[in-house]
């Protein structure tokens with residue numbers, strides 16, 4: 107097993123098609139820049155994701171989550187009040203809620219405009235992706251006024267104008283003392299850190315900030331939805347773990363509510379085990395910048411120096427490493443959240459067995475955000491619904507950028523307060 111022990115800087119953009127999508131959608135963002143520029147950018151963005159600040163966002167996340175659950179309850183009443191059971195495609199539900207959460211936590215009071223931007227961005231990615239091969243092989247194709255290119259230009263203009271207006275309004279409000287801060291959302295925190303000593307005084311332009319907001323949506327949207335969908339599938343097929351998680355949630359409720367401070371250890375273990383078995387990102391791609399890059403490490407039993415020349419592309423297959431018996435034991439293919447009872451480092455042998463959020467300096471900046479969101483979604487869901495898999499469920503994990511269920515993730519949900527006597531029971 108090859109383990110990369112250090113990676114100072116990585117180059118992300120390797121495949122021509124991916125390069126076109128990334129550059130056209132995000133411009134020069136943390137995902138597409140490299141070297142010292144990347145390092146400065148990361149220092150400016152890091153504080154926005156500090157865990158104490160994120161906890162304050164829990165309330166905004168819960169607003170979106172409760173809306174989704176209220177909607178489910180309404181649908182059960184309208185369509186299936188007799189049985190109390192309803193089938194929903196969880197991948198669709200979680201894709202929507204994670205988009206709502208990102209719009210709210212990124213843009214706070216500008217939530218509606220933010221949501222419209224993200225919808226445009228999805229349209230843009232789709233349009234660019236459809237033509238990616240042509241862009242890659244026909245020089246200057248992207249400048250031709252084809253119908254799809256015109257659509258891309260229109261969406262790009264609209265995204266740019268909306269985000270520029272939001273950002274400039276916030277900056278003007280502070281400059282003119284109409285507001286005492288840039289806001290308590292991710293955008294506000296980036297504006298506050300911009301130009302400070304964190305990034306060596308580097309000042310991000312409005313365009314840079316626009317590119318970063320768009321990147322967060324791309325990086326945090328499908329990944330979190332995919333984690334949530336697999337987690338509900340695993341809890342539905344392992345009802346004892348669903349019950350344990352629900353018991354913990356009910357025990358940890360404060361005044362009847364779960365919040366970002368609730369300690370939910372069982373749920374955390376379930377999420378880590380889900381990420382191990384079904385990591386939304388299954389491989390990491392990097393390129394060596396200098397020789398003497400790493401060592402080989404056979405599950406910590408043997409270590410040999412490995413000289414890799416500069417410029418070599420390395421694909422780290424985290425999905426495969428997560429299923430390596432030498433690292434995880436003979437029960438590697440089983441759902442055993444207990445293995446994470448004493449944290450990630452004790453769950454496997456070897457330094458880099460768990461790679462769901464990447465590793466090294468480029469590891470996921472949004473991992474605490476994603477884990478908080480996932481915990482709040484599942485805890486809220488467990489409080490209000492029981493769920494099981496329908497007999498028609500077909501297990502088919504497939505890579506569509508992220509690891510998603512090919513035939514959707516149908517789940518039969520029943521409100522907890524629906525009693526066996528076909529009545530809604532009030533709390």
Ligand code: HEM
Pocket residue numbers: 118136137148321322323325326327329330333385386387390391461462463464465467468469470471472473475476
């Ligand atoms: C379950 C959810 C998530 C998973 C599994 C995940 C996974 C990853 C992985 C594996 C990487 C490293 C990629 C590489 O090294 O090539 C990464 C990077 C990144 N992620 Fe996440 N991510 C998740 C959620 C989020 C969220 C919610 C955000 C933002 C709101 C986010 C923003 C980013 C950014 C900006 C990077 C690039 C970091 C850099 O290059 O410095 N991610 N993510």
